[in-house]
Amino acid sequence: MNHPIPILVFIYNSYKDPLFQNLLLQYIKTLSQNGNYRFDLITFEQPQYALSIEETKLETNELEKYNIYWHPRKFHTGRFLLFKKAFDVISTFFQIIRIKATYKTRYIFAFANVAAAIAVLFSRFMNLKLVIYSYEPHSDFMVELKLWSKQSWNYRILHWLEKMAAQHASDIMTGTIHMVEKLKSEGIKANLYRAPTAVDPDTFYFRPESRDQLHQSLGIDDQHVYIYPGKFGGLYYEREIIALFGQLYAQDPKSYFLVATDYDKNQIHSWFEEENIPTTSYHLRAFIDAAQIPDYLSAADMGIVAIPPTPSQKFRSPTKVAEYLLCGLPYITCQGVSEDDEYATDHEVGIVVNDFSREEISKVYPKIDQILALNKSELREKCRKVGLDYRSRERVDHLLQSIFK
Structure with missing residues (x-):
């Protein structure tokens, strides 16, 4: 029997975040049903989506039916944000090294730009192919909505990492033709796909x-x-x-x-x-x-x-x-x-x-x-x-x- 293709799924959302539940999780489950894969899933858990110990155990058992192995981490925010994010990156780095060494991981599959901005660092250092789903300019969103300034370190670092992620990704799936054309104009060499966020028609229908x-x-x-x-x-x-x-x-x-x-x-x-x-x-x-x-x-x-x-x-x-x-x-x-x-x-x-x-x-x-x-x-x-x-x-x-x- 062929060994499963090992894929690291990296999201900077909580497991119970509806964005993950309704999108990426469903895609991963479908992949599992139609191919031979092992998925190691890293999430960052926020208090509003917290699960009890029993709920976590039930979810873990359910995921393993699809060859998905969940590694939840704590989400850090508030004061000294850059230091907290740096801690997240460094501590997760060592966890991913262990996963890669054990399962010979080949891909890192990142959901949205904040995750992609972190995942590109792991990709470069560990020789993982970076695949990005839902590539959107999150740093620009934050500036335009006056949540950050262009002079802030938050913006500068995320914007730089977003650019790096696009430059080093092997495949980028983005929601609109507008972003496909923008990435092409910037000379991005990744395989580019227009893939609007989508849901399962067998689940979403009038009742x-x-x-x-x-x-x-x-x-x-x-x-x-x-x-x-x-x-x-x-x-x-x-x-x-x-x-x-x-x-x-x-x-x-x-x-x-x-x-x-x-x-x-x-x-x-x-x-x-x-x-x-x-x-x-x-x-x-x-x-x-x-x-x-x-x-x-x-x-x-x-x-x-x-x-x-x-x-x-x-x-x-x-x-x-x-x-x-x-x-x-x-x-x-x-x-x-x-x-x-x-x-x-x-x-x-x-x-x-x-x-x-x-x-x-x-x-x-x-x-x-x-x-x-x-x-x-x-x-x-x-x-x-x-x-x-x-x-x-x-x-x-x-x-x-x-x-x-």
Whole structure:
């Protein structure tokens, strides 16, 4: 019997982070089912995604059915950030040396740019082929959203490492044609693939029973339901999300808002109150477990993509759009975000705004009203068809099988 191909999977997210659960983990499991691999998975665990000892044991046993061996590490943040990140890199370096020596690891598979910026160091020193999934200019995002300055060491170091990662990667999968063209113009020699973030169409689909159950349990009658399952602040809009809801409610008091986030709940409740949105017109809860997301999306009529339209956002590929479309949901997004704005307009599956200002929402509301008035079954079918073409995971699965064969 041939020995399995050993691959180190490196992410700078927590194991239970929905981004990992809904994307990379599913791709790895599919690879495992269709080939002979050993995956050593390194994650960095944050408190909000913490698992109990028993939960960790259950997850570990489940992963091993797919030849995935999990090595969780602690995520460090706060003061003296650069020193903490340096500690993460150095301590992980020795762990990877042990893994490589034991299993003759050949590839390091990095998820997104922060992980890639660290993984390139391991790749160079240990002669590992670097494969990057979801290459996006994270350092530029942080500057454009005024979280860092271009003079800061955080920016300088990450930006330099991102460039190095692109230069030394063997394969780069990125979400948009915009980034493929940018990397080509910079003379990057890696194999480049346009691979928008995608989800499993056998998991993400409209579920009428779930819609009925959630509408009944939440007391939703004939209202128009908007959903936002995501983060507030950082790389996303913050107070502006609830301001958008406030304008939608002012235009249509039959609006209802589903929000799932780990943000401060008291703060969000106060924002809803400031927008004069009664508690009977919204539901606020913690992040939704990955398995339940299609249920909640099925309960909605329109999804929200809360990414501010700064210049580098055209290189992003938000997972939410894949989830929305495959569950039959149109969406609201900003001009210049990914290729999602183009698909929304060209295929009439969404609304594009310049920003989340009240003026913008008021201006486009007739288009929102027009979409909400369409036959729901026909609209769902149309959105799903576009989603299957644009954001189904089959193409990503095939690319990964080709890369690691």
